[in-house]
Amino acid sequence: MILHGYWRSSASYRTRIALQVKGIDYEYAPVHLVKDGGEQKTAAYRQLNPAGLVPTLVDGDFRLNQSLAIIEYLESVQPEPALIPKDPKQAAIVRMLALDMAADLQPITNLRVLQYLTGTLEVSDSERLDWIHHWVKVTFAAFEQRLHAYAGRCCVGDTVSLADICLVPQVYNAQRFGVDLSSFPKVLAINDHLQGLPAFVAARPEAQPDADS
Ligand SMILES: N[C@@H](CCC(=O)N[C@@H](CS)C(=O)NCC(=O)O)C(=O)O
Known part of the structure; x- marks a missing residue:
């Protein structure tokens, strides 16, 4: 998996914690949110997320935005340790x-x-x-x-x-x-x-x- 994110982005931070808790190996691809007006706004990044926001998770040919959706996806593909209780x-x-x-x-x-x-x-x-x-x-x-x-x-x-x-x-x-x-x-x-x-x-x-x- 590849995580496109920024070190100080709280939404990226959420997904990093989830990946770490679940022990999933991933590659980190930094997207600088400030330099040159913000790499998140470039045409290249908007291919990954038309909203121009980080994070984006890439898993093979599957691309996903929205940190909570990403975390729910991780929960589905690797249920343990669970981040959402069963009850x-x-x-x-x-x-x-x-x-x-x-x-x-x-x-x-x-x-x-x-x-x-x-x-x-x-x-x-x-x-x-x-x-x-x-x-x-x-x-x-x-x-x-x-x-x-x-x-x-x-x-x-x-x-x-x-x-x-x-x-x-x-x-x-x-x-x-x-x-x-x-x-x-x-x-x-x-x-x-x-x-x-x-x-x-x-x-x-x-x-x-x-x-x-
Ligand atoms: N609801 C989205 C929020 C994403 C978001 O707001 N990302 C911020 C960083 S925490 C961002 O990319 N900001 C860039 C900008 O505002 O231009 C999620 O949870 O993924």
């Missing part, structure tokens, strides 16, 4: 938590949204930062409440799931933008636990070949 209610809870991060938070703090704010709407850099801090705090406040109901060492009990895979990259992003997460102790404790696991260590942005580029 219907537990599975739905895992997906709910994953979507809090992947559907409600990440899209509104994505690069192209931030670029539109500052470029087209001429929002200042400090207002852009306020935007990020605001939406991270709103989303994490609700997420922290949910964790009280479901969490153990991981988001749902003590087993790594899709919810954890979606949480860690958003914590990384929040910290990168200097958001104070001290009001979310469960989020921080779970993030600390996960960051110590080998699959999460290997998937870290700084461990990627394109880090710091």
